[in-house]
Amino acid sequence: MIQETQLRERCREALELTKKHGADDVEIYAEASTAISTEIEKQDLQMSSSRQETMIGIRAIVDHRIGFASTNALEDLEATCTDAVKLAKASPSNEHNVLPEPRPVEALSELFDPQAEAFSVSDAVRHAIQIIELAEKKDPRLVLGNGEFSVDMTGRCLVTSRGIDLFERNSLFLYNALATAKDGDVVSNMAFGFDAVHSVDAIDIQAIVDKACDDALGSLGATSGESFAGPVLLAPQAVQAVLAGFLSFQLNGKNVLRGSSRWGKMLGNAVAHPSLTVVDDGRLSGGAMSGAFDREGAPRQRFVLIDKGEAQGLMHNTFTAHAMGTTSTGHASGSARALPGIGPSNFMILPGDQSKADLVAGMKQGLLVNRFAGSSNPISGDFSGVAKAAYLIKDGKIDRPVTGTLIAGNAFEMVKTLSGISSETERVFTAILPYIRLEGVSVTAE
Amino acid sequence: MQELLARIAAQSSGWIELRYQGRSTKQIAVRNGELEESSSKRIQGIGIRALVDGVFGFASTTDLTEGGILKAIEAAQGAARTSASAKKHRIEDLATASFGVGSFPVPTQDPLDAHPLEEKLALVLRIDNLIRSGSASIVSSTTSYGEIQDEKYIVTTDGAKAHLFTSIPEFRVMAVAEKDGNQCFGNLSNAVTGGWSDLFADRSPEEMVDYAVAMAVEQLSAPHPAGGTATVILDPGLVGVLSHEAIGHTVEADIVLGGAITAEKMNEKVASELITMIDSPHTEYSPFATGILPVDDEGVEGRKTTLIENGILRSYLHNRETAAHFGVEPTGNARAFEYSDAPIIRMRNTYIEPGKASLEEMIGGVKDGYYMCGLGFGGQADSNAEFMFGVREARRIVDGKIGELVRGATISGNAFDVLMSVDAVGDDFKWDLGAGSCGKGQAAKVDAGGPHLRCKATIGGRQ
Numbered sequence: 001m002i003q004e005t006q007l008r009e010r011c012r013e014a015l016e017l018t019k020k021h022g023a024d025d026v027e028i029y030a031e032a033s034t035a036i037s038t039e040i041e042k043q044d045l046q047m048s049s050s051r052q053e054t055m056i057g058i059r060a061i062v063d064h065r066i067g068f069a070s071t072n073a074l075e076d077l078e079a080t081c082t083d084a085v086k087l088a089k090a091s092p093s094n095e096h097n098v099l100p101e102p103r104p105v106e107a108l109s110e111l112f113d114p115q116a117e118a119f120s121v122s123d124a125v126r127h128a129i130q131i132i133e134l135a136e137k138k139d140p141r142l143v144l145g146n147g148e149f150s151v152d153m154t155g156r157c158l159v160t161s162r163g164i165d166l167f168e169r170n171s172l173f174l175y176n177a178l179a180t181a182k183d184g185d186v187v188s189n190m191a192f193g194f195d196a197v198h199s200v201d202a203i204d205i206q207a208i209v210d211k212a213c214d215d216a217l218g219s220l221g222a223t224s225g226e227s228f229a230g231p232v233l234l235a236p237q238a239v240q241a242v243l244a245g246f247l248s249f250q251l252n253g254k255n256v257l258r259g260s261s262r263w264g265k266m267l268g269n270a271v272a273h274p275s276l277t278v279v280d281d282g283r284l285s286g287g288a289m290s291g292a293f294d295r296e297g298a299p300r301q302r303f304v305l306i307d308k309g310e311a312q313g314l315m316h317n318t319f320t321a322h323a324m325g326t327t328s329t330g331h332a333s334g335s336a337r338a339l340p341g342i343g344p345s346n347f348m349i350l351p352g353d354q355s356k357a358d359l360v361a362g363m364k365q366g367l368l369v370n371r372f373a374g375s376s377n378p379i380s381g382d383f384s385g386v387a388k389a390a391y392l393i394k395d396g397k398i399d400r401p402v403t404g405t406l407i408a409g410n411a412f413e414m415v416k417t418l419s420g421i422s423s424e425t426e427r428v429f430t431a432i433l434p435y436i437r438l439e440g441v442s443v444t445a446e
Numbered sequence: 447m448q449e450l451l452a453r454i455a456a457q458s459s460g461w462i463e464l465r466y467q468g469r470s471t472k473q474i475a476v477r478n479g480e481l482e483e484s485s486s487k488r489i490q491g492i493g494i495r496a497l498v499d500g501v502f503g504f505a506s507t508t509d510l511t512e513g514g515i516l517k518a519i520e521a522a523q524g525a526a527r528t529s530a531s532a533k534k535h536r537i538e539d540l541a542t543a544s545f546g547v548g549s550f551p552v553p554t555q556d557p558l559d560a561h562p563l564e565e566k567l568a569l570v571l572r573i574d575n576l577i578r579s580g581s582a583s584i585v586s587s588t589t590s591y592g593e594i595q596d597e598k599y600i601v602t603t604d605g606a607k608a609h610l611f612t613s614i615p616e617f618r619v620m621a622v623a624e625k626d627g628n629q630c631f632g633n634l635s636n637a638v639t640g641g642w643s644d645l646f647a648d649r650s651p652e653e654m655v656d657y658a659v660a661m662a663v664e665q666l667s668a669p670h671p672a673g674g675t676a677t678v679i680l681d682p683g684l685v686g687v688l689s690h691e692a693i694g695h696t697v698e699a700d701i702v703l704g705g706a707i708t709a710e711k712m713n714e715k716v717a718s719e720l721i722t723m724i725d726s727p728h729t730e731y732s733p734f735a736t737g738i739l740p741v742d743d744e745g746v747e748g749r750k751t752t753l754i755e756n757g758i759l760r761s762y763l764h765n766r767e768t769a770a771h772f773g774v775e776p777t778g779n780a781r782a783f784e785y786s787d788a789p790i791i792r793m794r795n796t797y798i799e800p801g802k803a804s805l806e807e808m809i810g811g812v813k814d815g816y817y818m819c820g821l822g823f824g825g826q827a828d829s830n831a832e833f834m835f836g837v838r839e840a841r842r843i844v845d846g847k848i849g850e851l852v853r854g855a856t857i858s859g860n861a862f863d864v865l866m867s868v869d870a871v872g873d874d875f876k877w878d879l880g881a882g883s884c885g886k887g888q889a890a891k892v893d894a895g896g897p898h899l900r901c902k903a904t905i906g907g908r909q
Binding site for chain 1: 483507524525534567571786
């Protein structure tokens with residue numbers, strides 16, 4: 001059990017020590033974690049492990065100069081406090097180096113499942129065996145190359161000289177399966193299933209095994225595709241690789257300040273097709289990244305980034321908000337090992353009104369792409385790479401699996417001209433994403 | 447600490463491996479003259495592996511008391527025991543090895559801690575300003591300094607008892623030039639195992655700036671290359687990337703067992719007879735390589751390992767488990783990045799042995815081709831040795847002379863096909879992986895390099 005009282009006391013102690021050594025303002029962020037995991041390799045159990053660590057990160061401000069020091073060696077906490085002050089005193093000053101004032105934070109109740117406390121290595125092993133057995137039962141042609149079942153229990157505590165004093169407990173069960181199908185000499189693409197849930201009762205092994213195995217089996221027997229410029233239907237995992245990083249980069253306050261975001265100056269203007277609405281919800285029920293407060297103690301919220309194609313909001317932490325004359329949006333991200341960055345929590349592209357089947361039916365010649373392995377440059381918007389587990393679509397029907405097919409395009413243009421968003425969504429790591437049909441994508445068969 | 451670990455190991459039942467790691471890191475980053483980060487980190491803990499009933503279990507703890515360590519050993523043994531009943535394939539044995547015993551200090555006359563933070567910060571700020579004053583076309587600069595210092599104790603119940611130190615400083619510069627809304631960047635990084643002055647022994651920070659600025663500005667007006675197969679001369683940086691990324695991973699025994707292209711090729715010809723490739727725990731030919739590893743994280747003494755000898759595949763890279771599986775001696779390639787990571791098979795310093803040709807002769811023999819230097823933006827390689835790397839600097843070679851710069855070049859192909867096509871190996875040598883880390887679920891500091899090579903490869907231009 002992670003002791004709240006103990007962790008708070010260590011944080012308050014570190015706060016006083018850092019002030020004693022000369023800091024004007026201090027932020028102490030601590031994470032105490034225990035983790036249990038069992039790995040799977042080639043359809044067999046691999047190593048099981050358990051880990052525990054308490055990490056404390058100290059941000060000291062002296063005359064608007066910042067120093068950051070972190071440690072897990074708590075018996076030597078004072079040395080880390082003096083390091084932070086020393087680093088601050090040696091640094092140049094910046095008027096935007098400030099700590100946030102306390103704001104009301106409403107606790108989230110469903111982040112921690114008390115049943116997780118009793119979870120042991122044997123429970124992790126039992127779930128890992130279930131992943132293997134479900135895959136084996138499904139089809140003899142399947143090979144479960146890799147997988148893992150783990151539980152992380154974390155208590156995080158934030159105490160600042162401005163009066164923020166917060167604690168939150170979290171349990172997260174993470175499990176994944178990576179499957180390939182083999183039929184004689186024919187080998188499918190790798191396919192991936194993943195989920196992250198906060199409670200024991202929400203664990204659904206069958207769903208991720210089905211996802212990985214069905215995708216692997218479906219792509220068996222893929223042959224060379226066709227070259228054309230036209231519609232490409234990206235499945236949620238491909239949407240994540242091609243578009244999610246681009247969208248959150250463009251609406252990140254830090255990138256706007258650096259001048260590397262084109263959308264920074266376009267708030268209130270159309271940047272995408274009117275069917276596209278993008279939301280980051282830091283309090284999403286069941287969301288893997290949900291929490292009551294961000295890395296700096298600002299309240300997490302449901303925040304609209306793009307509303308019906310219009311750029312609506314930029315994600316800020318305290319630094320970028322101060323520099324741009326606004327308040328933090330609760331997007332300070334990162335661990336106790338580093339200074340706060342900026343990032344989304346539960347990133348969502350809201351569902352559209354057409355089913356996946358309708359989107360397929362609307363393509364005369366097109367490509368369905370389940371995964372994407374390549375690069376997507378968030379500054380230029382250019383993306384290019386290999387379409388994995390891809391299917392050729394002919395006359396509104398899935399024709400056959402194809403291999404060795406490259407797709408390329410530009411995200412700035414294609415989010416404007418997209419022609420459909422599915423009503424179905426799937427969780428991809430921490431994002432919740434639909435199928436999206438892009439137009440005019442360059443498709444090249446090798 | 448070492449005596450405590452040795453005593454605990456002596457009293458333990460069954461095989462265990464105890465690894466204490468204390469790490470201190472510093473990071474300074476400046477962008478356009480503004481300090482983005484000045485931070486330090488100190489972590490310490492013990493990672494424990496236990497082998498019970500032919501199954502490994504792992505536990506890590508930050509509780510360094512005897513009681514805390516014993517509790518973690520129980521956790522590791524419990525984890526192993528719990529999964530043993532359901533595991534299909536047990537480890538029959540761990541290969542015996544020559545174990546590391548004694549102390550292994552960092553060979554430097556100029557330790558990092560002898561230089562105050564203010565000196566390092568002042569250098570980063572000065573160099574960042576220098577980048578922006580390097581040319582009127584420069585619109586953005588980034589400069590960073592980082593250092594990792596490790597102390598480790600590795601003790602196993604079968605004989606390892608080593609005390610190791612590492613010190614790796616690194617320095618990076620990047621310049622972005624702009625013309626008519628079109629941006630190009632130039633970058634360079636240095637990293638060494640050693641001290642402060644060792645970091646700049648090969649090139650000074652000012653030389654790094656000159657290179658990055660010139661590269662950013664020159665590319666603004668450079669044409670894209672024509673795609674297709676071409677004769678190319680690879681510099682030691684790209685030879686290193688090819689050796690590590692496209693070949694090296696395919697000879698890591700765990701990847702081999704997972705179905706890499708090398709699985710059926712032992713003792714077969716996989717490269718030109720001019721090629722001899724090594725993975726070494728030492729820093730041959732030139733000092734300061736960042737993958738020096740006298741003793742690995744299983745306590746095994748590092749051995750210089752010949753992967754390819756005159757074109758013939760001769761060895762994989764092993765830990766004790768895979769060495770036993772293949773019936774060979776461990777090569778000392780088991781590595782863990784932090785105390786809370788379990789050791790897995792990783793490379794160290796991977797290189798191609800120098801040959802006999804001078805660079806002038808090699809260039810002189812090319813009628814129409816490219817001279818390619820360093821890893822640029824992006825890259826990937828698969829366990830079938832197919833690779834695609836962005837190139838940092840690519841120049842035409844026409845009638846035996848180096849000519850104009852081209853931008854956005856990529857090089858791709860199958861790494862073994864590329865090595866098979868080698869017709870000249872340079873007489874020079876350089877470690878040149880820069881400040882990068884290798885990623886395989888966890889990070890590792892590695893180095894790579896070699897001489898110049900002349901070969902055939904596929905050149906890609908603009909997508």
